[in-house]
Amino acid sequence: MGDMTSVIDAPSPSPLGEPAVDLRGNSRRRWRETRVKVVLLFSVGITLAISVAIIASLLGQSIDFINSIPLDNLWNFDQWAPRIGDFDIATLFVGSLLVTAIAMIIATPLGLGAAIYLSEYASPRVRRTVKPFLEVMAGIPSIVLGFFAIAWIGPEIVQKLFSDASAFSLAAAGIGVGLLVTPLVASVSEDALRAVPLSLREASYGLGARKLTTVTRIIFPAAISGVVAAMILGISRAIGETMVVTLAAGAYGEANFTTNPLDVGMTVTSGIATLASGTDQVAGGAGTAASSAYNSLFFLGLLLFIVTFLLNVVGESFVRRIRERY
Amino acid sequence: MSAPDIAISQRITTQRALRGRKVDPANIIFEIALILSLLTSLGFVILLLATVFSDGVGVFQERGFGFFTSNLSRIPEQAGIAQALFGSAALAVVVVLVAFPLGITTAVYLEEYAPDNKLMTLVRLNIRNLAGVPSVVYGLLGLAIFVKLLGTDMAGGTGITGGRTIISGGLTLSVLVLPIVVITSSEALRAVPASLREGAYGVGATKWEVTKKLVLPNALPGILTGTVLSLSRAIGETAPLILVGAFYGTFFTTGDTGTLGKFTTTYTALPQVIYQWATEAQSEFNVELTSAAICVLIGLTFVANIAAILLRNRYEKRW
Numbered sequence: 038m039g040d041m042t043s044v045i046d047a048p049s050p051s052p053l054g055e056p057a058v059d060l061r062g063n064s065r066r067r068w069r070e071t072r073v074k075v076v077l078l079f080s081v082g083i084t085l086a087i088s089v090a091i092i093a094s095l096l097g098q099s100i101d102f103i104n105s106i107p108l109d110n111l112w113n114f115d116q117w118a119p120r121i122g123d124f125d126i127a128t129l130f131v132g133s134l135l136v137t138a139i140a141m142i143i144a145t146p147l148g149l150g151a152a153i154y155l156s157e158y159a160s161p162r163v164r165r166t167v168k169p170f171l172e173v174m175a176g177i178p179s180i181v182l183g184f185f186a187i188a189w190i191g192p193e194i195v196q197k198l199f200s201d202a203s204a205f206s207l208a209a210a211g212i213g214v215g216l217l218v219t220p221l222v223a224s225v226s227e228d229a230l231r232a233v234p235l236s237l238r239e240a241s242y243g244l245g246a247r248k249l250t251t252v253t254r255i256i257f258p259a260a261i262s263g264v265v266a267a268m269i270l271g272i273s274r275a276i277g278e279t280m281v282v283t284l285a286a287g288a289y290g291e292a293n294f295t296t297n298p299l300d301v302g303m304t305v306t307s308g309i310a311t312l313a314s315g316t317d318q319v320a321g322g323a324g325t326a327a328s329s330a331y332n333s334l335f336f337l338g339l340l341l342f343i344v345t346f347l348l349n350v351v352g353e354s355f356v357r358r359i360r361e362r363y
Numbered sequence: 364m365s366a367p368d369i370a371i372s373q374r375i376t377t378q379r380a381l382r383g384r385k386v387d388p389a390n391i392i393f394e395i396a397l398i399l400s401l402l403t404s405l406g407f408v409i410l411l412l413a414t415v416f417s418d419g420v421g422v423f424q425e426r427g428f429g430f431f432t433s434n435l436s437r438i439p440e441q442a443g444i445a446q447a448l449f450g451s452a453a454l455a456v457v458v459v460l461v462a463f464p465l466g467i468t469t470a471v472y473l474e475e476y477a478p479d480n481k482l483m484t485l486v487r488l489n490i491r492n493l494a495g496v497p498s499v500v501y502g503l504l505g506l507a508i509f510v511k512l513l514g515t516d517m518a519g520g521t522g523i524t525g526g527r528t529i530i531s532g533g534l535t536l537s538v539l540v541l542p543i544v545v546i547t548s549s550e551a552l553r554a555v556p557a558s559l560r561e562g563a564y565g566v567g568a569t570k571w572e573v574t575k576k577l578v579l580p581n582a583l584p585g586i587l588t589g590t591v592l593s594l595s596r597a598i599g600e601t602a603p604l605i606l607v608g609a610f611y612g613t614f615f616t617t618g619d620t621g622t623l624g625k626f627t628t629t630y631t632a633l634p635q636v637i638y639q640w641a642t643e644a645q646s647e648f649n650v651e652l653t654s655a656a657i658c659v660l661i662g663l664t665f666v667a668n669i670a671a672i673l674l675r676n677r678y679e680k681r682w
Contacts, residue, residue, distance in 0.1 A: 077471055094503065095500070277500075309602075346492060
């Protein structure tokens with residue numbers, strides 16, 4: 038009915054030759070469209086606000102932190118003990134580096150191998166059965182893998198292989214993180230391998246190449262940017278992983294500088310988590326020593342944010358490259 | 364040898380070469396290596412489940428439902444996860460109420476309404492990057508914004524979130540899963556074919572009518588899958604909760620606040636309790652009780668994951 042009246046009420050033809058009938062529909066419907074659009078735009082604004090809030094909250098307190106401590110304190114290969122004012126981030130950097138390296142040594146062959154098998158060798162039936170398992174594996178909470186790392190990986194793998202390893206170690210944490218990252222590496226590189234067009238495989242077989250040659254010399258090189266992306270995203274995930282390291286690497290609240298993966302150690306992430314655990318003044322942020330310890334949380338967070346952000350941007354650009362090519 | 368003989372012998376060699384050896388050892392070794400790497404990953408998962416189950420099953424046998432209905436305690440025989448289950452459920456409610464509507468509406472705008480301009484490209488890029496931010500950084504965001512900034516008012520009293528409460532924790536987890544909800548919902552919306560929309564526009568429907576009556580119902584299974592997965596992610600997160608102050612220690616008072624009051628007082632959550640128990644010195648805590656609590660957590664996340672996978676397989680439409 039509303040439409041009828043709007044047609045009748047429509048303005049008479051203007052001398053400029055505008056249409057006689059108002060085609061925009063009735064005003065109630067148009068008003069609803071506008072309302073919906075405003076609500077939706079509000080949500081979009083929130084996502085932008087979150088990024089601004091992350092950067093603002095990290096940056097503000099990081100600057101306070103930098104101003105509150107002597108700068109040579111930040112890099113002296115001594116120890117990370119924020120509660121007593123020792124802020125050597127080299128300790129945490131080396132810890133993160135060791136854990137990430139061990140994680141990728143585990144995750145690359147496992148994830149890539151699984152990806153090549155599922156994409157090139159497995160029958161559709163096997164693929165359909167196995168893929169959900171990998172997806173479930175990706176859904177295991179990291180605290181669970183952290184417990185597995187102390188309960189099994191530490192004593193049964195690390196200490197069996199290296200008798201001088203401590204019960205908690207960066208190596209055990211690294212293996213745990215590696216298992217956590219494996220499904221991610223597998224899924225991103227499988228997507229890349231499956232994106233390689235069938236015509237390439239057919240051409241290779243047509244020239245008489247055997248399966249092994251086709252996979253290693255044709256398909257793998259064609260999908261290489263996707264595989265690189267999988268590795269970069271895996272590294273980014275491993276650097277950001279918190280709970281496995283917090284539980285399995287053993288250091289709690291403070292850590293000595295070490296380059297030995299068999300030692301107790303700490304990463305940037307577990308530095309944040311263990312410093313925030315407990316109910317002392319760090320959590321409350323009172324007092325001068327405590328407040329630079331409290332602010333150091335945000336400084337570590339900022340470093341972590343920058344590193345993972347850069348890795349993700351590079352990783353994404355590699356993913357886009359393979360998507361554009363085929 | 365005459366010319367025909369050579370021709371015949373050449374033909375035989377060629378035929379042999381073409382028929383080839385059926386077995387290519389290098390290829391088989393390669394395939395076995397690939398299968399091994401797959402089985403190793405799956406083997407670890409099975410081993411993990413077996414370890415946790417065998418260590419935790421005793422608690423369920425001895426205590427039965429008592430484990431689910433008891434509060435935290437210093438005495439291993441009395442310690443249970445009632446408060447943790449309540450906390451996790453309450454956090455999940457906040458996530459459902461905050462992250463899902465925000466995430467789905469953002470996805471609807473980006474897929475159905477957004478103009479193709481630089482700002483929207485930036486928004487999309489931003490959401491993808493947010494999805495890659497480590498969860499512990501979201502904890503810092505929650506600590507700075509929800510606990511400190513919104514948790515205290517100008518005079519230094521408690522603010523709208525009340526400081527270290529379920530509201531702050533739930534908002535932090537909501538922000539954490541928001542990009543995942545947006546990305547999965549966008550994918551689901553994108554899978555609805557354009558012809559459907561064009562048909563509706565052709566008979567005079569407005570954009571919102573098309574979205575509400577055609578696009579959203581058809582994308583619903585995909586959106587549901589994504590939201591269920593992000594909820595299971597939220598339930599399993601520990602690191603952000605440590606920072607925004609899920610309770611770490613033992614409750615001394617037990618359940619003397621009303622249901623609504625519980626949203627604004629001290630709380631804990633299942634992963635937080637696992638973390639706490641795993642770092643205790645006694646083996647009753649760091650092996651048996653931890654394993655039992657992990658069984659519950661894994662049970663919850665697996666049920667969610669499997670539900671999501673089944674949902675997707677069941678409603679996956681081929682257009």
